[in-house]
Amino acid sequence: MFRTLLPLLAGISTVAFAQDSQPTKEELQKAIEQQAKQIEELQQQMNAAVEAIEDKSSAQSSDTNIGGYGELHYNNFDTKEDIDFHRFVLFVSHKYSDKLRFFSELEVEHAYAGEGKPGAVELEQAYIEYDLSSSTTLKGGLFLVPVGLLNETHEPDTFYGVERNPIEKNIIPTTWWEAGAGVSYRFAEGLTFDFAAHSGLNVDPADFDLRSGRQKVAKADGDSFAYTARLKYTGIPGLEIAGSFQHQDDITQGAANAEAQLLEMHAVYATGPFAVRALWAQWDINNSIADTLGKDVQTGYFLEPAYRITEEFGVFARYSVWDNTAGSANTLDTEMRQVNVGVNYWIHPNVVVKFDFENRLGAQDGSGVNAGLGYQF
Secondary structure (H helix, E strand, O other): OOOHHHHHHHHHHHHHHHHHOOOOOHHHHHHHHHHHHHHHHHHHHHHHHHHHHHHHHHHHHEEEEEEEEEEEEEEEOOEEEEEOOOOEEEEEEOOOOEEEEEEEEOOOOOOEEOOOOEEEEEEEEEEEEEEEEOOEEEEEEEEOOOOOOOOOOOHHHOOOOOOOHHHHOOOOOOEEEEEEEEEEEEEEEEEEEEEEEOOOOOOOOOOOHHHHHOOOOOOOOOOOOEEEEEEEEEOOOEEEEEEEEEOOOOOOOOOEEEEEEEEEEEEEEEEEEEEEEEEEEEEEEEHHHHHOOOOOEEEEEEOOOOOOOOOEEEEEEEEEEEOOOOOOOOOOOOOOEEEEEEEEEEEEEEEEEEEEEEEEEEEEEEEEEEEEEEEEE
């Protein structure tokens, strides 16, 4: 640009100084035409520079994406009614290059966090992902554990029912994230193996409550790491079959020396308007205290058929059975059974209204209704 300005200024100076020599009309016209040409070239270069800046700015903005989801729940059981903005979540991702990416997820639960309040502000994901090759991807940071149906994909418009199924809540336990490193390897079309080494649970040996053992990577005790492996097949349209296995040397992080393994298997099949999902999961804990409490075995399963009547309406039924004290030492009937029947109405593919009836059986008798509104963007 400056190289164009210099001859232009020089030309103007030449005309100015040449006034003493009284240039002819032809010389003056030629100088004016030359300067006009230089001005036009300068304008073209300036336009090109502006377009380059705009293109760069547009490319940078497209490399960073913002999304999120949220869900409002109403629960009415016997004499108890609750209305709760259960989750508000924001996603931020950034693409550094074709091989290197960043993902994050920040969540507010139950709308109001603070001392004595029901809510919490949680960082559920913050990790870097790198494609080592066309078949191998590495990740490191804070990520969702590769287990179950909902732990990695749980936006409200992607599943039936107001509340998440109780097996993945009480057994797995979803939503479950840890910090560490992982690798994903694609053997062939539709066949993927995932492996991760990460922080683990820290369960209180007084009750061996798995869900309360999630440390959420908040100054988490790292004495005993966990290792999770998953094999997943999606090579046939509409079909997903997967199994996960996790081992942790001590889920009490040194308090009671409790080795534990989680085994989970699930299947999804969808053909036309019909779909069915099934999942089974079980923990086996090797510890004398857990044996005495009957919590050395904690297990559950669910079966969920669904039918999409139209693009907007779908109906489902889900039967769930689980027991967090399924060990042989427990002589009481602690098995939980639950039936949910309901409807999803998608106002938009990413906005859904939900309603279901819930009947609780076994060790937790009761019935009620759930209603909810969910979205993602």
